[in-house]
Amino acid sequence: MDDCCSLCNTEGEYTTLIIECSFAVQCLQAEKNWLVWRVKTTELPQLLRWLSRAKVSRFQKHVYAAVVAGLVYCIWEARNRIIWQGDQASCIRLIEDLKWRIKT
Numbered sequence: 606m607d608d609c610c611s612l613c614n615t616e617g618e619y620t621t622l623i624i625e626c627s628f629a630v631q632c633l634q635a636e637k638n639w640l641v642w643r644v645k646t647t648e649l650p651q652l653l654r655w656l657s658r659a660k661v662s663r664f665q666k667h668v669y670a671a672v673v674a675g676l677v678y679c680i681w682e683a684r685n686r687i688i689w690q691g692d693q694a695s696c697i698r699l700i701e702d703l704k705w706r707i708k709t
């Protein structure tokens with residue numbers, strides 16, 4: 606159970622949670638839809654590389670970077686809730702959480 610991902614129940618991805626976790630990928634996809642962010646990759650390192658090269662305004666870069674950082678935090682938090690409170694992983698709720706966080 607220890608080296609099993611608590612978000613998507615896949616084995617042996619503990620250390621690469623955000624990058625390989627199917628739940629994280631699903632959330633990232635939802636987030637991209639929300640932002641209407643047309644970038645193909647679902648992998649965080651590539652996303653960050655895209656961000657550093659993208660020909661978008663500084664403001665937009667700032668927003669994207671904040672959302673990505675927020676997402677990573679929300680996923681981490683969701684994982685803790687599952688571990689400590691026996692919560693269920695919910696992509697929709699995570700994105701709602703994230704939107705609320707970004708706006709405030």
Ligand SMILES: [Zn+2]
Nearest residue numbers: 610613626627
């Ligand atoms: Zn996972």
